[in-house]
Amino acid sequence: MCGRYYIDYEVDLILGEIYESLFLSGELDRFQSFREVFPDTIAATLVEDDKKAISVSAKRWGEKRGKFFVINARQETIFEKPMFKDAIERYRCVIPASGFYEWASVGRQKQKYKISSQRSEPIYMAGLYLPKQENDHYVIITTASEGDMSFIHHRSPILLSADEYPEYLSSLSFARQRLAKPNEPLSIIPDAGDEPVQLSFLDLGLQ
8 A cells, every 4th residue: 555545525525524523623724625644644533432432533644663654554463563463452443535546667657546445435444543642643454455456556455344444443353354354346547647756655664
């Protein structure tokens, strides 16, 4: 998965409600539509609160560990790695977005792709967070890519459906089972633009 995702909250009503709640509470400043989220920025996550209800929480993407800036975690080792094994059991979160970007090599150049749900609805990326005194830090959980996505990059975020993510937040046993399953096929569209090449998740941090 690429180190960038995007939020089109002015077009998508669900994302609009999520981000509007953070604007009104003062947790986030209002920003323009098609906002792109980079590592080390604060964005919306969905969590299960103390009353077992789903709530919106602003958290920072990524965690600095030594010389690495960790923004993702492999589902294959997440229950064993010391950095993640407690968090995946106690501090799961979901990261809502319109889609994400990835870059693939085409000859000597990099082609940018815009990747989203085939259902024209938000994506819900499985994640976990590390509690902090101020903003908690979250990472996105990745899995091996399949189908067309494997030709672009060998890792992808784990995407939950709108029906799945509440149970992912509330049930550890469901989370274990769901993280082991492949994603549904994705919408993959070449995206034009003369932007600098964006490093992949695998280049940015520890797996």
